[in-house]
Amino acid sequence: GAGVSQSPSNKVTEKGKDVELRCDPISGHTALYWYRQRLGQGLEFLIYFQGNSAPDKSGLPSDRFSAERTGESVSTLTIQRTQQEDSAVYLCASSPLGGGGETQYFGPGTRLLVL
Amino acid sequence: QQQVKQSPQSLIVQKGGISIINCAYENTAFDYFPWYQQFPGKGPALLIAIRPDVSEKKEGRFTISFNKSAKQFSLHIMDSQPGDSATYFCAASPSGGSNYKLTFGKGTLLTVNP
Numbered sequence: 503g504a505g506v507s508q509s510p511s512n513k514v515t516e517k518g519k520d521v522e523l524r525c526d527p528i529s530g531h532t533a534l535y536w537y538r539q540r541l542g543q544g545l546e547f548l549i550y551f552q553g554n555s556a557p558d559k560s561g562l563p564s565d566r567f568s569a570e571r572t573g574e575s576v577s578t579l580t581i582q583r584t585q586q587e588d589s590a591v592y593l594c595a596s597s598p599l600g601g602g603g604e605t606q607y608f609g610p611g612t613r614l615l616v617l
Numbered sequence: 618q619q620q621v622k623q624s625p626q627s628l629i630v631q632k633g634g635i636s637i638i639n640c641a642y643e644n645t646a647f648d649y650f651p652w653y654q655q656f657p658g659k660g661p662a663l664l665i666a667i668r669p670d671v672s673e674k675k676e677g678r679f680t681i682s683f684n685k686s687a688k689q690f691s692l693h694i695m696d697s698q699p700g701d702s703a704t705y706f707c708a709a710s711p712s713g714g715s716n717y718k719l720t721f722g723k724g725t726l727l728t729v730n731p
Contacts, residue, residue: 533717610659
């Protein structure tokens, strides 16, 4: 079956512009995660959605970052007024239920470059 | 505050050799320890995982060794192959309400020379 897909695969933007990143999880997966991966760094948790529960937004680095999810399908991560330090790969993952010890299936990421 | 420390940052091994990557953690609430493998341009993929009730888990050429008292765990890749060349991340998640939240190490770039 299809894996997690993300679009665009690459995005170059100018400082101060808004960007929107999209994630299509594996069908039937109720849990969805966003991570940020800076060059040479590990993955940094941003936000977690599970079904109709309130999302865990504790990893969002500033109020310029927000994310939405429509039911148990598509999610969008929005970065407003982008800064150069926002340049990174943004990874989305999904898992069947969202519990501990569950395999998270990652998409290929969106490479964001802020000039 | 880095909760999962991974070393080395990079590793070069000859084909057929053993690759060893180490991780140490601080949070005693961690109770799930996966390793992810990432190839260039791809997202990470789960390789192998362990819980602290066992000291070792083996899957094919890949073994996790776990030392609960030392709060350390390691990945051993036996008979390393050029196709194993990738970045490896250790991670950990806690028990309880935030058990979905993985904390990752900074990664180890493994190069296996033919």
